[in-house]
Amino acid sequence: MLHYFANPTRFQRLSRRIEPWLLVAMILCFAFGLYFALFSSPVDYQQGHTVRIMYIHVPAAWMALFCYTAMAVAAAVAMIWKHALADVAAKATAPIGAVFTFLALVTGSLWGKPMWGTWWVWDARLTSVLVLFFLYLGYMALRDAFDEPGRGARASAILVLVGFVNVPIIKFSVDWWNTLHQPSSVLRMDGPTIHPDMLTPLFLMAAAFQLYYFWLVLVRIRRELMANRTRALRHRQAAA
């Protein structure tokens, strides 16, 4: 299975077939999710309409963690099995994850101003997500810092795995430290503490973000493979 899709041509054929479906599913999820989130979900009794920031903020934060985890898994697979596509997948995921992290930080800041009265506090959750953002930047910088691309790929794979310690810290930061950011209210042992009327749009938006990621990462991997191919052809042309 792992090696079946290591073949770029096979992967591209499959990915080209899947992409339109992902795109359609994503548009549907965004359409319904945004409608529910912006119009057809209840107003919070304390927060008023600002609670609607949640429908962007929470999925973006989930995706920030998901992308980093995906990158770490891809980097490990690339390192252990020398799987060429896994390495391309890690590279393709990094900027997407960085943007999701940035989005989570910005929406959190916009939400923090009316609710907490401040754009930014140095609490454990915010700080650890900021560190995650720096880790994404470090990964991309290290990857591009070498003249030989293979060396950059291998070095940055190690960096991703080292930085993975931050992911559980982010997830449990709100439980370990008693800070301003609220503890998790969806993924918890005794079931979600959010009303279903708010949970439905939240999950729709989360699904939309997830589909967006899968769609974009497939497009980016395909683009990267084609770029590699073009480069190889150029080299051959120059050699001939």
Add this chain to the structure above:
Amino acid sequence: MNAVSVLFRREMRLAMRQSADSVMVIAFFVIAVVLFPFGVGPEPNMLARIGPGVIWVAALLAAMLSMDRMFMGDYEDGSLELLVLSPVALEFVVLVKVLAHWLTTGLPLIVTAPLLFVMMNVPTEIWPVLLMTLLLGTPVLSLLGSVGAALVLGARRGGVLLSLLVLPLLIPVLIFAVGSGDAVLYGTGAKANLMLLGGVLLGSLALTPWAAAQALREAVA
């Protein structure tokens, strides 16, 4: 074991012959801290309040200065390849390098710190705790630094890149270290923070040599 001690003696001899590196780190540490009273004003209470944090941040940056030299010389003159090929496990080589780096960077920083405590008017009751945090924290700088230094071998602008890679990972050390000093002042005791710092030290002692060794193998591959 013999090979390890030979390697350690070599590292120390090299460090002694280039003792200017260590001196420069200390000079930077002192100057960086001394700038703060000029920057924020010499009011003693304020200096006492920000002192521990400033000293720790300066120590962090000072340690960064010498970090990229950890494997650079060996990488450039080719002895790194011999070290990789040697029968000694590369993880032990990394640990020896880290120990040498700590002895020539971390230890001098700790020795200099009390001087800066005086200059920053740090309350004497938190001196022992702060020295303890430096003792537990500076080895973590060297350990995580070894991973970063191995990763950026052969990179463009390696030194700057190294800070971008390593500093975010060192934030927990800074938080727990400065938190211990505050905890003593608030009367809650520094035990929790010191134990967390010790945990970070043990965790990085167990894990970073593997990552650094792998990065070194990639660097010479």
